[in-house]
Amino acid sequence: MESTLEEVEFLVRSPNRVNVLRLLAEDHQTRNDLAAETNASQATLGRILTDFQERSWVRQLGAEYVATGTGRLVASGISDLLQIIETERELRGIVEYLPTHAMDFDLRHLADATIVTPSQTRPDAPVSRVVDLIEVGSDVTVFSHAFNHQSLAAVHERVTAGEQTFRGVFSEDAVEALADDATLTGYLVDLLDADDAALRVRTEDIPIAVTTVDDVVHVILRDDNGVLQASLDTDDDAVRSWARDTFDHYWRTADSFKRVDLD
The missing domain is CATH 3.30.870.10 (Endonuclease Chain A)
Known part of the structure; x- marks a missing residue:
């Protein structure tokens, strides 16, 4: 459980990581594409892509990157979690x-x-x-x-x-x-x-x-x-x-x- 939570923390503590994984789960992207979508620097994107490749969440195809099957799974799960938390915050004041x-x-x-x-x-x-x-x-x-x-x-x-x-x-x-x-x-x-x-x-x-x-x-x-x-x-x-x-x-x-x- 602890190692799983560490992986979740690794991903969600950086909005850029979440956005990059989401984009790569949707379609192939070049680093320039990712930079335009996230406003992250090339150095930041390089670190993110390397970390993702080490986890087998992303693979490189020439000049493009794309999420693997497990990368898409993680992206979907994080999107669901973020939507749940966003909804909970909206309803927090009236939930009772x-x-x-x-x-x-x-x-x-x-x-x-x-x-x-x-x-x-x-x-x-x-x-x-x-x-x-x-x-x-x-x-x-x-x-x-x-x-x-x-x-x-x-x-x-x-x-x-x-x-x-x-x-x-x-x-x-x-x-x-x-x-x-x-x-x-x-x-x-x-x-x-x-x-x-x-x-x-x-x-x-x-x-x-x-x-x-x-x-x-x-x-x-x-x-x-x-x-x-x-x-x-x-x-x-x-x-x-x-x-x-x-x-x-x-x-x-x-x-x-x-x-x-x-x-």
């Missing part, structure tokens, strides 16, 4: 609020996610983010354990104007919580009457609040007390596939939403 038990995809697909957190001047910034998406989207699907006043108002406005289609699956607890909110109840009544909207209610719990607007998946993150902590959204294909499949499952296992549910 991520409902990972309900997120059936590799978290690396969140590497490029937009993360929004509340601030003193914008305490509702995560909700405002999804409202902004809804206000320009043409197709919206939701599965959630709660209704949000702002996002439901935005959906109501777009759907009743004939500018959006909407399907939503909500937990029974979310519906029961509407009893004393005449405004939200009114929005739902209008959506039940709209041709381009459909709602269902699910007896079993829905442990996550997800809104998909066209190609963007938005997730609201709350702590154990229900306090808004952050949101994230992404158009990553794997996350969109997960959101679509999860919505379909909740939709199939839910009942039609009727006006009597609001009484």
Whole structure:
């Protein structure tokens, strides 16, 4: 194990080594090619290439160099590790609020996610983010354990104007919580009457609040007390596939939403 860690340390303590190995794993390169891509000096490149050849990570073909099979293996592994660490750093501040038990995809697909957190001047910034998406989207699907006043108002406005289609699956607890909110109840009544909207209610719990607007998946993150902590959204294909499949499952296992549910 110690010698393996020494090899990892040898590679990652130098960005130039990582970049050179990555480039050689992609294609043949001359030293001039490598210098242009990395801005490393010829002396530095000479040392790197010699070290790589001693490890059989790289072989020379005339004036060109290329990664060997094991060199490509190391390059792939280091790229994966760097992506994992980059993603972890992005998610570090919100990881305790991520409902990972309900997120059936590799978290690396969140590497490029937009993360929004509340601030003193914008305490509702995560909700405002999804409202902004809804206000320009043409197709919206939701599965959630709660209704949000702002996002439901935005959906109501777009759907009743004939500018959006909407399907939503909500937990029974979310519906029961509407009893004393005449405004939200009114929005739902209008959506039940709209041709381009459909709602269902699910007896079993829905442990996550997800809104998909066209190609963007938005997730609201709350702590154990229900306090808004952050949101994230992404158009990553794997996350969109997960959101679509999860919505379909909740939709199939839910009942039609009727006006009597609001009484």
